[in-house]
Amino acid sequence: MVNVDELVEKVQRQLATLNEPQSSVDIARVIRQQATVISDEDVISVLRRLRSDSVGVGPLESLLAIPGITDILVNGYRSVWIDRGAGLEAVDIDLGSEEAVRRLATRLALSCGRRLDDAQPYADGRLARDDGSMLRIHAVLAPLSESGTCISLRVLRQSTLSLDDLVSGGTLTPQLASVLREIILQRRAFLVVGGTGTGKTTLLSALLSEVPDNQRIVCIEDTAELHPSHPGTINLVARQANVEGAGAVTMADLLKQSLRMRPDRIVVGEIRGAEVVDLLAAMNTGHDGGAGTIHANSISEVPARMEALAASGGLDRKALHSQLAAAVDVVLVMKHSPQGRRLAQIGVLRGNPVKAQVVWDIEQGLRPEIDSEVASWFSH
Template structure:
């Protein structure tokens, strides 16, 4: 019988006991009850640093995360497990878990990331080892049972040239770094914004200091001088919350040569645009948007949520952002769909395609 990785069972307390339905798929379930112990809370990968050890924190999901080029895993309560290898979600037929098991797994994964998942905090996002990101939602918020969404980074070590096959796009992005232009990466979830941004920032000269602000740390940048700041949820008493907007202000006090916000979606937009308008060139951020043409409307909507008029957002964004790079997912590839520049047209923000 193949047992759980040693990272789960050595020296860990309060084990999470799952039924034999969670045995790795390549091993048939033996007859009779066989305990399969998976301990998640506080787990760190073993010192060997192999791929299996890095994924071990995912417990019973680890064998499925290790299947080839899997980038995402989705557990939808007791209804099953889906994985995405780049061509869309596909159901895993050899996975079985009931709602209590899925809820217990979600709780342990969140605890492994240093946060709590319960009725008071029914939706939580955490980062585990090697940039693995886990999002979990409990019922009744999740109407079909506890849901777990896992993002597994797969592009570690890939350079900008590896990710951008178009010579024209590659030259334009490298020029943006050299000219210290402020860049906004846009696209839908899973389009590759974070991956491309990390590769772009790896092109920054080694003499520069990059300060990265993220809600959940995902950016893995191959650069010698990167400082990361991660937002913090409130504790069980509702205290200790540290938001992205506060972290952007702190980052400005750290003498960054370049400031990066992992995802703009709230008050941090005002702080970032303000910073990029006051001499902090070479910055970057990401934004969810459906197309290049939708970027102005998305920025205006975020601005409205924090009390900024459309005109104010337009002036700030047109002045602060030099380049917008939009990514799309087409079939099994993530591609640059277009590169644009923001400008004012009659007081309104518009995007003009440049590549």
């Protein structure tokens, strides 16, 4: 009985000593040399494993072809889950062994320019794919992960859907699309909030497509996802440090550069730290209609979440609320539902210190206590 894992490792070590790429025939010859006695069927099996271990995301590659896939989660070699918009689903896929998953995690980390070994047992990075998508990769090795090596893949596709597309897909209703268009037309600054994978970036990109063509949009992101159908869009993408720890360009750095690029609207794809200070400053110095996304589960959480982010940039609570009250008008909440991703709430920020107020909810509809300004959005 051929031990495929051991044989694959032996063949990989021998191939690594060869100076030139090898054909399938040459590799099959190496397999037979290492195995001594092996059937043609087992040779083919080893060839497939070698290809799987060296191309793309290995045995997980087939899962990336699933329509609507956003996440692939490996919890050790016996447990694999996916998310395609309606929550996590277990999938039946053979990853071989813990050693095979560890090799895959190590290779993916190296492809991102990251180190992953016993001395550095966790890593994250980004990997560009031929179809234009990007994979955000995170891995944790055992024994830090008690269940075995864990790999988390987030599929980042450029968001190109329009509001009409989102209406067709059931994310929002035609009436809500009209409300959102009115918010864009009035150059209201807004935040799109929600949990991981709820469609925040997709909604933000669709809204930016509604901006008049004579306005210049500068989008700042950690990973290039925003791709609105708008001729005046400039995309700036942050850069991580290299293996020597040099060359990093942060979103805060790019935000400062954007102020010199004559923007009409400044958009931060995901606000996650000190860049919130520069964004709020920009929104309060003539750049109306700015936008961004943050992680939060509801409108009520937004002020506290912004306080925490601002603290990392040296902005105290009082200063944050003063800036936030003048800078941001509208909050849009995206959530998962059994039917898929939905726009679940629309709210406004009022007062100083800022208080969040829900004006529309997917379950209760339009709230009766809204003011005349907000009511006008829903009357168009």
